[in-house]
Amino acid sequence: MGELVQELADRIVADNPDLSEVTLVGIRSRGSHLARRIAERILKSVGQTVSVGILDITLYRDDLRARIDQPELVRTEIPGPVEGRNIILVDDVLFTGRTIRAALDGIMDLGRARKIQLAVLVDRGHRELPIRANYTGKYIRTTLDQTVRVRFAEEGDEDGVLVREIRTP
Amino acid sequence: MAWGKRKDLLGIEDLSRDEMESILDTAESFKEVSLREIKKVPTLRGTTIVNLFLEPSTRTRTSFELAGKRLSADVINVSAASSSLLKGESLKDMAWNIEAMNTDILVVRHSAAGAAQFLSRVLGCSVINGGDGAHEHPTQALLDLFSIRERKKQIEGLTVTIIGDIAHSRVALSNILALQKMGAHVRIAGPATMIPLGVASLGVEVTYDMDAAIEGADVIMMLRIQKERQGGHLFPSIREYATHFGLNQRRLRGAKKDLLIMHPGPINRGVEISPEVADGPYSIILDQVTNGVAVRMAILFLYSGAAQ
Numbered sequence: 054m055g056e057l058v059q060e061l062a063d064r065i066v067a068d069n070p071d072l073s074e075v076t077l078v079g080i081r082s083r084g085s086h087l088a089r090r091i092a093e094r095i096l097k098s099v100g101q102t103v104s105v106g107i108l109d110i111t112l113y114r115d116d117l118r119a120r121i122d123q124p125e126l127v128r129t130e131i132p133g134p135v136e137g138r139n140i141i142l143v144d145d146v147l148f149t150g151r152t153i154r155a156a157l158d159g160i161m162d163l164g165r166a167r168k169i170q171l172a173v174l175v176d177r178g179h180r181e182l183p184i185r186a187n188y189t190g191k192y193i194r195t196t197l198d199q200t201v202r203v204r205f206a207e208e209g210d211e212d213g214v215l216v217r218e219i220r221t222p
Numbered sequence: 223m224a225w226g227k228r229k230d231l232l233g234i235e236d237l238s239r240d241e242m243e244s245i246l247d248t249a250e251s252f253k254e255v256s257l258r259e260i261k262k263v264p265t266l267r268g269t270t271i272v273n274l275f276l277e278p279s280t281r282t283r284t285s286f287e288l289a290g291k292r293l294s295a296d297v298i299n300v301s302a303a304s305s306s307l308l309k310g311e312s313l314k315d316m317a318w319n320i321e322a323m324n325t326d327i328l329v330v331r332h333s334a335a336g337a338a339q340f341l342s343r344v345l346g347c348s349v350i351n352g353g354d355g356a357h358e359h360p361t362q363a364l365l366d367l368f369s370i371r372e373r374k375k376q377i378e379g380l381t382v383t384i385i386g387d388i389a390h391s392r393v394a395l396s397n398i399l400a401l402q403k404m405g406a407h408v409r410i411a412g413p414a415t416m417i418p419l420g421v422a423s424l425g426v427e428v429t430y431d432m433d434a435a436i437e438g439a440d441v442i443m444m445l446r447i448q449k450e451r452q453g454g455h456l457f458p459s460i461r462e463y464a465t466h467f468g469l470n471q472r473r474l475r476g477a478k479k480d481l482l483i484m485h486p487g488p489i490n491r492g493v494e495i496s497p498e499v500a501d502g503p504y505s506i507i508l509d510q511v512t513n514g515v516a517v518r519m520a521i522l523f524l525y526s527g528a529a530q
Contacts, residue, residue, distance in 0.1 A: 113264060163260075
């Protein structure tokens with residue numbers, strides 16, 4: 054996983070000559086762990102600090118009404134204005150694309166970014182919207198009967214990507 | 223987060239400490255939304271909220287209306303003066319008609335205690351109590367908890383004094399219940415005619431002396447004299463009330479340095495609170511109003527999912 058994060062960091066550095074304009078915005082909660090790690094790698098490789106924010110997309114979901122449990126809200130915290138910035142949304146897994154759709158709406162409500170890009174650790178396919186990542190750590194071919202879970206040491210787990218079959222009764 | 227689905231918010235009496243903490247935590251996120259340049263999120267798009275306010279109100283009604291609008295809900299206000307109650311329609315019929323227009327959430331304020339509970343029984347939509355007579359005003363108590371927690375970090379162990387017309391105040395009852403559930407020590411003070419008989423059975427400390435009321439208090443909540451709910455004659459004159467139970471600079475000499483002074487509004491300057499105290503350094507009266515919108519957004523958000 055360390056290698057994948059390094060690769061994402063390297064490609065972000067290569068594609069964005071002015072890193073002072075970049076804000077990495079992690080979609081909470083695992084996206085924000087990943088955003089912090091990418092920022093650490095960038096700092097180590099090129100010595101530049103990149104600002105990092107957290108975006109909670111709960112309020113922008115299209116399935117709020119359908120959910121049985123009310124999801125817990127977390128404060129959105131983005132340092133400085135979004136206006137004119139080069140925003141890179143960061144998430145662990147890209148699947149249907151609905152989370153990213155919600156995140157785009159969320160970011161746009163905070164101001165007019167100059168550019169919005171997307172970085173994900175894993176792309177597992179099965180998109181339901183016309184959305185694609187600018188930076189992808191790894192493509193994993195999955196079926197709809199599988200779940201993909203990225204584990205982070207920040208959450209008390211061992212780092213890793215887990216693909217599991219959903220057991221149907 | 224401890225949030226089991228609930229249809230109605232009728233009073234603090236029904237809520238657990240965990241549920242109240244969930245509401246306060248959720249409100250933190252909504253406070254951030256109110257600080258944005260574009261103060262709106264699409265969360266309750268397509269949800270219809272009716273504010274049925276059958277008693278005068280500026281703060282609570284405006285606060286609920288803004289809360290609903292910042293969540294992108296459609297909000298309609300009905301007031302007593304413009305309602306068909308004047309043509310002889312019963313409250314129940316009126317509520318059924320409002321529900322027949324596919325209303326999702328009804329916020330109700332009424333002069334009769336139990337009005338919200340009554341409506342919750344006859345309606346399938348969510349009912350939020352915006353104040354029922356001298357009974358409860360749960361959203362006020364929750365925004366008061368939020369405002370205290372924001373300043374003091376925690377509520378447990380604080381001494382909170384509520385001063386004024388305890389007997390006729392729904393804010394007092396909701397706050398007593400809420401503060402006690404959160405682990406605060408509650409003290410009440412006022413003229414004997416405004417302290418309800420048997421109130422000590424709620425576990426509150428009672429005093430009729432202002433200096434004793436203020437001493438050692440971390441928070442003081444002042445209440446307005448509820449002239450509309452009194453038969454009159456509970457005190458000789460406004461001036462005498464202000465002299466004995468009004469909060470002014472001189473009285474605060476013995477107060478804690480980090481005291482918070484609160485008031486649910488509307489304030490009667492020079493009666494229960496002097497202008498220099500209301501506008502002074504201890505006062506968080508306007509913070510309460512700001513926080514009210516965030517807390518009501520959290521309540522609309524959390525209760526919206528439960529309506530069938």
